[in-house]
Amino acid sequence: MAAMFSQNPIMNGPNYSFSDTPRTNNAPEGARQHRFDPYTDNGGSTLAIAGADFAIMAGDTRHTSGYSINSRFSPKCFRIGGTTADQSDATMVLSVVGFAADGEALKERLDTVCKMYRYRHGKPMSVNACAKRLSTILYQKRFFPYYAYAILGGLDEEGKGAVYSYDPVGSYEREQCRAGGAAASLIMPFLDNQVNFKNQYVPGSGEGHALQERERKPLPRKEVEILVKDAFDGAVERHIEVGDYLQMMVVTKDGIEELIMPLKKD
Template sequence: MTTRDFYGCNDYIQENRKHHFYPYADNGGTTMAIAGDDFVMIASDLRLPRGFNILTREQSKCFQLTPNTTLASTGCWADVLTLTKVIQARLTMYHHEHQDVMSTTAIAQLLSTLLYSRRFFPYYVDNILAGLDENGAGVVYHYDPVGHMEKLKFSAAGASVSQIQPLLDNQVGGLNMKDVKPPHMTKMLARQLIHDAFISAAERDINTGDGIIIHTITKDKQEEETVKLRRD
């Protein structure tokens, strides 16, 4: 018996449907940064997924803003591109007006302000800003989507943050260990930690993989290195 026969009329009754507005997409990716006395390293994986599909295996999530500052962003890739485009425009305007390059500290505050200005419809992005401060020391800023920032010496964000952040807390921060001092951070140690953390994450998270891009920032230059990861 059909619905029409049951009610004895030609009116077809449909169930109510709920329509949800969700403009964001999660494109995975993992970032991390470690700061030393006179350097900072910031890295991301190269996989750009959507669900169980891989859109590209060669997409860095690190964006060099100035010779001394680099931003790493993950989350909704459309929001990542929009946010970085806005930041680059603001930095260009600052350079034309002041004939100078914005400092890492100023960029950190600018990013916080931009994110807070969109707090009612936020960018779906995890941000880590790394660079050198006014004294030439490495510094890392971690952000939530609405602009709250925290000044740190190490941080992780993105798909594999729950795996990498405890490792950094233990090995870099010396947390959860009795009578153990944190190690003096060198470039060699920072690179090894980044390498090992991403290898571990790629083994357990399908949203992280294919390769690592590592930016090393010092007062003299900014170097870039690519390391391969598993591609399955």
């Protein structure tokens, strides 16, 4: 009786595999479709928040393939454009999430461009110029794009925090905050409310449409760090591709500070 229920009626036997899906009756005998698919999604999530004089880039470190965890410490935020091996004098941070190999390739290419600029001009590339260059790099590969969601962060010419978010083919926008990756749909509504002050109104300012929206202004660093940790603590409870550790990189005029904090590992 157990054997009967273990058999697949379509394949007329047990051990059904998706790699041997049944062909339709209209297909010629022996016909098989061959397909080249170079992309995969390695999970994880990133977020970025711009402050008055800082920018925070953060991401979890879980690297997945389906329901398997390939690595519990695979960082998604990288220093860009430094002159030393440890990038200690870098001024910008790039976060990439999606297909890890494409993210690594994109990071290496942008880092090379920033290093060449620094060598030729004797100064680091500005975050605005780097943002435009990254857009060009992504657009050049539009017919076989990098399967990665990129966010670039740093300080602009006025010393204010700057965050640029991208789609895979180079369209970009400067924003106050942005989340990307597997848990972006969970984190972004939280950021919209707590950072962009969406659906927040001044108490006593009126009723209905007369209500005045709360003025949007940059948050202090300590408050942003708490929001980032809260965002990922909530995401790991609801998404299996996010977890293990939280990598947070804070860009200020004094350099880039990196913090590693634990997250749920199940």
